Amino acid sequence: METSNKTHEVLNDLIEINNDRVAGFEKAAKDLEAGGDADLKAVFAQLANESRTNAAELRNLVGADAETGTSLLGDIHRAWIDVKATFSGHDRKSILEECERGEDAIKKAYRTALQDGNEISANAVAVISRQQQGVNAGHDQIKALRDSQA
Helix, strand or coil, X not given: CCCCHHHHHHHXXXXXXXXXXXXXHHHHHHHCCCCCCHHHHHHHHHHHHHHHHHHHHHHHHHHHHCCCCCCHHHHHHHXXXXXXXXXXXXXXXXXXXXXXXXXXXXXXXXXXXCCHHHCCCHHHHHHHHHHHHHHHHHHHHHHHHHHCCC
């Protein structure tokens, strides 16, 4: 599929943040304390799979120039979670708070991608808009889980 350089840039940014989301939810599931938390692990796995699917779909739009890795900011965020956990532990509320921060970031990335000035293709807009609905629902789910821990 033929797309402009600007479209490639926007799509690659979304691929990276979806890859960050996968890595973040995998890390969050791993960081949950042993024992319970099967409910959160299932939610994290579902949202990570959603982002794997999103990234694959976006890579198909980009083609050979598609991103495959994570972003530097995502890597820094995951390192910060490690440092914070050293001092506060790996409790549900802390993990959900960090997950919500990640969800805020991906929501913003999708909102930014759809801004008028990006001049991305109509096909890409349709894909991004559809994916944005799932991202927003995931954010709301994580926020509700975090709020229930208060």
